[in-house]
Amino acid sequence: MRYLSCKRAVLALGLFVVGVAMASDNPLLKAVRDGQLDQVQALIGQGVDLNARSLDGSSPLLLATAANQVEIARALIDAGADVNQKNLIQDSPYLLAGASGRNAILQMTLAHGADLRSTNRYGGTALIPACERGHVDTVRLLIAAGVDLDHVNRLGWTCLMEAIVLADGGPAHQQIVAQLIAAGADLNLPDNAGLSPLRQAENRGQTAIAKLLRDAGAS
Structure with a gap:
């Protein structure tokens, strides 16, 4: 039993490390953090996952909302990014835009299915x-x-x-x-x-x- 418990713990740790690496290396999340609209648009064109999650559960659109990157947010929303996807502390692009007074982004979320x-x-x-x-x-x-x-x-x-x-x-x-x-x-x-x-x-x-x-x- 102790062996199985240790094995499960090692497996869980391994999955966590893999998840951290994947989130850290996600090109769309990185492009949004760096404010690179052209790169974001290129990645959207390649069909990347628009709702990928960072380590705290934030999506590319939530990162763009937090930084008030209006044109990046527009590109993501027009491409179908989820305006209601929440991170680990229950912020979504819609909720954060409202709480932060990000009115341009808020209007876009309202026009694209904000809950x-x-x-x-x-x-x-x-x-x-x-x-x-x-x-x-x-x-x-x-x-x-x-x-x-x-x-x-x-x-x-x-x-x-x-x-x-x-x-x-x-x-x-x-x-x-x-x-x-x-x-x-x-x-x-x-x-x-x-x-x-x-x-x-x-x-x-x-x-x-x-x-x-x-x-x-x-x-």
């Missing part, structure tokens, strides 16, 4: 971190695409709540809250402590946002 219901490692939609980080135009795109305004993540927060509790109440977040109000978000969904968005805004001295919520009928 609006997909969630990140915190259980949040693309809209929730976009609201938190103050990406006003990104929020507008995601609202128009139809992302659930009242989805609650694992922290117990909606996009409206994150635009308050993880922000400073400044102009960008005021615009985002106004967008969510106009789009019909539930203004009274409480957090896990039972506090409403209005109460959270008041507690944080975010007077402009508190006024927006009161004027819209929040309690």
Whole structure:
């Protein structure tokens, strides 16, 4: 039994080493990392695997999204790369584009089958971190695409709540809250402590946002 266990361990280690080598040597991943659009296009023409994975599970398209390489992302998406493929920490090109405000890439993912219901490692939609980080135009795109305004993540927060509790109440977040109000978000969904968005805004001295919520009928 001990011999078999050792044999399995050696086999697993061997497969891991092979996987590391294959991921490290993948020409498409390397071309994307190096920002070589011509090489990416050439490899696409050769029929390489568009959804190959790096060591952390990232696809070529996810790497391009992280680096905001719009034309490389366009080439990959037009060729059929999966906009919903997640890496080991549950980022996908669509989710990362939304969270990072990569609007050109986000629009491409939305036009090529982005799963609006997909969630990140915190259980949040693309809209929730976009609201938190103050990406006003990104929020507008995601609202128009139809992302659930009242989805609650694992922290117990909606996009409206994150635009308050993880922000400073400044102009960008005021615009985002106004967008969510106009789009019909539930203004009274409480957090896990039972506090409403209005109460959270008041507690944080975010007077402009508190006024927006009161004027819209929040309690």
